[in-house]
Amino acid sequence: MTDTVLKVVNLTVKIPTRQGVLRPVDKLSLEIAKGKILGVVGESGAGKSMTGNAVIGLLDPPAHISGGEIWLNGKRIDTLTREPMRAVRGKQIGMVFQDPLTSLNPLLPIGDQLTETMLEHLDISASEAEKRAIAALEEVGIPGAAERIKSYPHEFSGGMRQRVVIALALCAEPSLVVADEPTTALDVSVQAQIIALLKRLCAERGTAIMLITHDMGVIAETADDVAVMYAGRMAELGPVRDVLTRPTHPYTQGLMASTPLAAKGGKRLNQIPGAMPRLTELPAGCAFHPRCPIAKDKCRADPAPTLGAGDGRAACWFAGEAGP
Amino acid sequence: MSQETKGQNHQPATSPGETSQAGNRLTRAWSRAAGSDFIWSFKRSPVAVVSFLVALGLVLGAVLAPLFAPHNPFDPATLNLMNGFSSPMQPNAFTGEVFWLGTDDQGRDVFSTILYGMRISLFVGFAAVAFAMVLGVTLGLIAGYVGGWIGAVIMRIADVQLTFPGILVAMLIFGIAKGFTPLEQRDEMAIWVLIIAIGLSEWVQFARVVRGATMVEKGKEYVQAARLNGRGAGGIMIRHILPNVLGPVLVIATISLALAIIAEATLSFLGVGAPPTQPSLGTLIRIGQGYLFSGEWWILLFPSVTLLALALSVNLLGDWLRDVLNPRLR
Amino acid sequence: MSDLVEVKNLVRDFDVSAPWLNRVLERKPKAILQAVSNVSFNIARNSVYALVGESGSGKSTIGKIIVGLLPPTAGTIKIDGIDPAHEPDKAKIAAMQVGIQMIFQDPYASLNPRWKVGDIIAEPVTARGGKADGLAQKLLEQVGLSGADVNKYPHEFSGGQRQRICIARALAAEPKLIVCDEPTSALDVSVQAQVLNLMSDLREEFGLTYLFISHDLTIVQHMADTVGVLYLGRLIEEAPREALFADPKHPYTKMLLEAAPKLDGFGREVEPPKGEIPDPIHPPTGCAYHPRCPIAVDRCTKERPEMEQKGKGRVACFLAV
Ligand SMILES: Nc1ncnc2c1ncn2[C@@H]1O[C@H](COP(=O)(O)OP(=O)(O)OP(=O)(O)O)[C@@H](O)[C@H]1O
Numbered sequence: 001m002t003d004t005v006l007k008v009v010n011l012t013v014k015i016p017t018r019q020g021v022l023r024p025v026d027k028l029s030l031e032i033a034k035g036k037i038l039g040v041v042g043e044s045g046a047g048k049s050m051t052g053n054a055v056i057g058l059l060d061p062p063a064h065i066s067g068g069e070i071w072l073n074g075k076r077i078d079t080l081t082r083e084p085m086r087a088v089r090g091k092q093i094g095m096v097f098q099d100p101l102t103s104l105n106p107l108l109p110i111g112d113q114l115t116e117t118m119l120e121h122l123d124i125s126a127s128e129a130e131k132r133a134i135a136a137l138e139e140v141g142i143p144g145a146a147e148r149i150k151s152y153p154h155e156f157s158g159g160m161r162q163r164v165v166i167a168l169a170l171c172a173e174p175s176l177v178v179a180d181e182p183t184t185a186l187d188v189s190v191q192a193q194i195i196a197l198l199k200r201l202c203a204e205r206g207t208a209i210m211l212i213t214h215d216m217g218v219i220a221e222t223a224d225d226v227a228v229m230y231a232g233r234m235a236e237l238g239p240v241r242d243v244l245t246r247p248t249h250p251y252t253q254g255l256m257a258s259t260p261l262a263a264k265g266g267k268r269l270n271q272i273p274g275a276m277p278r279l280t281e282l283p284a285g286c287a288f289h290p291r292c293p294i295a296k297d298k299c300r301a302d303p304a305p306t307l308g309a310g311d312g313r314a315a316c317w318f319a320g321e322a323g324p
Numbered sequence: 325m326s327q328e329t330k331g332q333n334h335q336p337a338t339s340p341g342e343t344s345q346a347g348n349r350l351t352r353a354w355s356r357a358a359g360s361d362f363i364w365s366f367k368r369s370p371v372a373v374v375s376f377l378v379a380l381g382l383v384l385g386a387v388l389a390p391l392f393a394p395h396n397p398f399d400p401a402t403l404n405l406m407n408g409f410s411s412p413m414q415p416n417a418f419t420g421e422v423f424w425l426g427t428d429d430q431g432r433d434v435f436s437t438i439l440y441g442m443r444i445s446l447f448v449g450f451a452a453v454a455f456a457m458v459l460g461v462t463l464g465l466i467a468g469y470v471g472g473w474i475g476a477v478i479m480r481i482a483d484v485q486l487t488f489p490g491i492l493v494a495m496l497i498f499g500i501a502k503g504f505t506p507l508e509q510r511d512e513m514a515i516w517v518l519i520i521a522i523g524l525s526e527w528v529q530f531a532r533v534v535r536g537a538t539m540v541e542k543g544k545e546y547v548q549a550a551r552l553n554g555r556g557a558g559g560i561m562i563r564h565i566l567p568n569v570l571g572p573v574l575v576i577a578t579i580s581l582a583l584a585i586i587a588e589a590t591l592s593f594l595g596v597g598a599p600p601t602q603p604s605l606g607t608l609i610r611i612g613q614g615y616l617f618s619g620e621w622w623i624l625l626f627p628s629v630t631l632l633a634l635a636l637s638v639n640l641l642g643d644w645l646r647d648v649l650n651p652r653l654r
Numbered sequence: 655m656s657d658l659v660e661v662k663n664l665v666r667d668f669d670v671s672a673p674w675l676n677r678v679l680e681r682k683p684k685a686i687l688q689a690v691s692n693v694s695f696n697i698a699r700n701s702v703y704a705l706v707g708e709s710g711s712g713k714s715t716i717g718k719i720i721v722g723l724l725p726p727t728a729g730t731i732k733i734d735g736i737d738p739a740h741e742p743d744k745a746k747i748a749a750m751q752v753g754i755q756m757i758f759q760d761p762y763a764s765l766n767p768r769w770k771v772g773d774i775i776a777e778p779v780t781a782r783g784g785k786a787d788g789l790a791q792k793l794l795e796q797v798g799l800s801g802a803d804v805n806k807y808p809h810e811f812s813g814g815q816r817q818r819i820c821i822a823r824a825l826a827a828e829p830k831l832i833v834c835d836e837p838t839s840a841l842d843v844s845v846q847a848q849v850l851n852l853m854s855d856l857r858e859e860f861g862l863t864y865l866f867i868s869h870d871l872t873i874v875q876h877m878a879d880t881v882g883v884l885y886l887g888r889l890i891e892e893a894p895r896e897a898l899f900a901d902p903k904h905p906y907t908k909m910l911l912e913a914a915p916k917l918d919g920f921g922r923e924v925e926p927p928k929g930e931i932p933d934p935i936h937p938p939t940g941c942a943y944h945p946r947c948p949i950a951v952d953r954c955t956k957e958r959p960e961m962e963q964k965g966k967g968r969v970a971c972f973l974a975v
Pocket residue numbers: 015017022024042043044045046047048049050051061062063214279348349350351
């Protein structure tokens with residue numbers, strides 16, 4: 001495949017702590033093609049943000065990549081040192097985080113932040129950069145962009161700030177955007193606006209997007225493929241419609257059945273017993289087995305199969321056996 | 325357990341939460357577990373270990389002074405004027421006695437006076453901090469929880485007091501109190517006046533920090549739940565908020581202890597603190613200072629070094645404590 | 655029997671002005687934020703009334719006023735026929751207040767980290783001087799935890815388990831009404847189902863009434879009997895669940911339902927809603943929603959619509975049919 005933008009192979013992230021070496025990301029593989037959106041879902045602590053941060057090379061020490069490969073447009077980036085990685089990050093990877101204020105400098109007008117980023121990564125003149133900054137703000141739907149470039153981040157509402165961050169992430173025309181819960185802090189109506197914006201930009205420019213969220217609804221409406229993570233491992237990976245309507249991993253099946261919509265009012269919700277284990281107390285074998293309705297001896301003894309990017313869908317010895 | 329978890333010999337011994345309940349927010353449990361990580365961080369910090377040992381040694385020396393000290397400097401019967409001005413480790417020219425750290429003009433063993441002087445210094449320090457803590461925590465809780473004009477008045481007083489150097493406040497209070505005590509009771513009262521003076525100059529730190537922490541806790545939902553369940557303001561402050569603001573209080577108490585010991589020494593050095601009949605380290609330094617240029621350096625040097633070691637070790641311990649109790653700083 | 659909760663013309667203002675001195679120096683007027691504006695609704699016994707709305711719409715403020723954590727600026731609240739502001743008999747008010755409990759959004763902040771779980775659960779009884787021997791064990795088992803957990807501390811539990819502990823604490827007061835302020839929004843989907851199921855079970859077992867506050871329409875659709883929609887402190891629509899979700903009358907409700915992500919909305923192209931929530935200190939004149947409303951007419955900008963019975967529910971919109 002030539003249009004693969006991001007390819008992650010057997011990525012493992014380790015954190016040495018006093019409870020032992022934790023593995024918030026364990027042998028994870030995934031791929032995103034040009035113009036596609038990959039949704040990454042999972043419970044809190046499943047390792048979604050760790051995966052995203054590993055890809056953009058911004059893991060907080062002591063967390064570090066201890067194995068696997070990350071390829072961006074056919075170039076390996078996990079082995080890059082700080083400076084070249086910084087260049088890749090600005091130019092080829094854009095970032096959008098949950099809290100827009102973490103990506104904006106509170107002391108600089110937003111226009112300056114945009115032009116600065118462009119001048120650093122694109123070969124253009126200052127006046128051209130300013131023109132493009134205005135265009136970028138217009139594109140993300142900031143009214144009166146020509147005047148607003150002089151405004152500071154705190155003069156915008158939460159939704160508007162997130163638009164500015166998206167403009168900032170996209171201004172150097174990256175081929176990949178990693179968006180970590182970009183709409184979690186926003187209201188439904190604003191969320192709908194932001195999602196529509198991301199989808200449009202992705203389609204128009206052919207940008208690949210890694211969309212991290214815990215909201216299955218957002219994934220369903222936005223993503224082309226979905227990766228379901230559980231306790232640091234890939235549980236299920238596949239086209240969004242297949243995974244959501246005919247999940248084969250017992251965890252995904254339970255998850256889909258426990259969403260209130262599935263019960264259609266009044267009826268009891270299907271519940272998965274227990275909670276995701278902490279990384280310090282992962283059970284032997286498959287991490288999901290204590291909560292799994294179809295767990296067998298093999299699941300308690302052997303770790304679940306590792307899912308390669310092109311392999312089957314579910315990392316489960318008995319995938320699909322519980323019926324959809 | 326995987327192979328990597330072996331070799332963790334310094335795992336905290338008591339930490340029931342680590343093993344029993346499952347939970348998906350490890351990071352939160354992290355900060356909670358700070359209590360049990362205490363020993364672990366302590367062992368990993370050489371500064372903390374050394375400071376602790378130094379402070380412990382000094383405190384024990386002071387507390388057990390009657391057992392340790394070769395002489396009782398306050399018992400005139402054991403004094404021999406002939407022993408005056410003995411150099412450290414040298415036999416006295418007249419009596420042939422050897423004093424580790426020498427003697428002063430009246431033949432008092434400097435080592436013993438230091439041990440006994442530390443008793444006074446530490447007593448004044450601990451008592452002043454305890455007084456400042458009770459006052460500051462109470463006022464801080466009220467200012468933070470009740471707020472309104474009561475809180476405003478408390479905090480304005482604190483602000484005003486902060487603009488004066490603590491030692492000035494202490495001297496002022498000391499001066500006023502002295503004016504009110506009859507002459508014959510002055511020596512007796514001096515220690516207590518000292519405690520109150522230093523305590524009053526240090527409550528502000530406690531009040532400010534407790535007020536801030538209280539305002540944070542007050543907004544938390546467990547406090548609202550307690551209000552909802554009919555618990556009164558006093559009950560909420562004492563039973564709910566107080567236990568949750570004690571962490572920073574402990575840090576300030578330690579750092580204040582160092583400050584109080586220095587403040588006491590300063591006041592005594594200036595001659596407005598502990599009387600010569602009950603000499604503290606500060607008094608000893610004042611006395612010793614007079615002999616520096618006549619060659620009897622040990623009378624000044626050893627009490628000064630002890631004061632420095634005491635204040636520094638307690639202060640470093642406080643710094644370490646602050647870092648441990650505030651994981652965000654790491 | 656009358657309804658358990660009767661809220662009439664409820665108003666709550668917050669003074670959000672700058673400190674007095676700054677205001678005088680900068681010649682700024684006092685700034686008043688009306689968080690709840692003339693809201694009236696009733697909650698029937700043993701039913702679930704859901705309040706939905708976006709952030710800042712006044713949901714939590716209404717909840718806190720009902721449980722008595724905040725006083726109203728104007729309007730009346732009657733619970734079990736008793737109006738705490740006008741009831742002369744203090745004992746009656748106290749007895750009524752025991753029966754109202756609240757479950758909060760953040761399961762991490764709603765339990766005192768220094769208290770044992772057993773003491774936390776018994777607090778509604780012990781805070782009023784009662785004896786609570788064995789109560790905590792019984793309640794812990796009732797919410798699906800182990801009775802032996804009474805001696806543990808909150809940090810030993812996960813988010814979902816903590817929320818169960820909060821529920822157990824609420825039950826200790828033998829409540830009639832529980833105000834649930836986004837009880838599952840901090841929880842994961844698989845755990846959320848456990849908590850919602852537990853709440854449904856307890857409601858049947860104890861004949862509880864819930865005021866269920868949420869911004870998640872899918873949860874509301876699952877839990878509620880009646881739904882009230884808030885916008886900028888104003889109640890703009892109220893209807894039985896089926897009616898509201900099948901046939902929303904207010905353009906804002908329609909927009910909310912449309913904008914919410916759907917699990918089966920693969921590749922759905924929604925027309926993104928216009929604009930954002932206006933500044934609550936200077937709300938729009940007339941109908942607060944008119945600047946964003948696709949069907950607004952001149953009258954909407956001048957006159958504030960009242961709640962009127964339309965179909966199975968009540969709507970505050972001139973153009974609703
Ligand atoms: N410094 C650290 N030390 C130990 N464990 C850590 C550290 N940082 C993160 N973790 C753990 O790593 C795991 C993965 O965290 P991550 O932030 O990727 O989760 P997430 O899926 O993004 O969750 P959320 O939905 O809450 O954002 C979590 O279990 C977390 O507790």
